[in-house]
Amino acid sequence: MENKICQSCSMPISSKEQLGTNKDGSINVDYCKYCFENGEFIDKVSMEEYIEMCSKYGSQAGMTNEEMKEHCIQIFPNLKRWKCTCTDECTSGYNPNCTCTNPECHCTEKE
Ligand SMILES: [Zn+2]
Ligand SMILES: [Zn+2]
Ligand SMILES: [Zn+2]
Incomplete structure (x- = not known):
């Protein structure tokens, strides 16, 4: 699982335990467990709202919240969940x- 990131929040995924689950309980390889559970997105929000939410967790990614927001604005539009x-x-x-x-x-x- 190298260089894998969640296709919803861009969190790096390094182990299977971090992956979300499908409706039938199987593992969903695209999204992390903080975004996707039992076949559904946990937070049903727009991309803009999700960027706001994620930018509160800059410290967890070793960034300031402003840097985190910039990062999200750059990355999110290319992720599977948001890319149209x-x-x-x-x-x-x-x-x-x-x-x-x-x-x-x-x-x-x-x-
Ligand atoms: Zn995620
Ligand atoms: Zn279409
Ligand atoms: Zn579309």
Whole structure:
């Protein structure tokens, strides 16, 4: 598990114990346990809100809270949870060609 970071909060993940869980109890390899549990995100917030929340924990990452916020602003938009590659086609709803991995976007699901 080298250079793995949580795809929601960017926390470095060095052991399996730090990973979140899927609905069926299996391990979710994308997100840490502080973000994702039982198949759901623990904090259902926008990216901006999550940056505010995470920037309170700068000391845990060896940074000031201001540095932590800067770090989050740079990194978060590229993480799987927040990155959106939707196209204009998606705005009308169902788009089977969409490759976006943002869990908030459900344009590849019918209904
Ligand atoms: Zn996380
Ligand atoms: Zn999207
Ligand atoms: Zn889409």
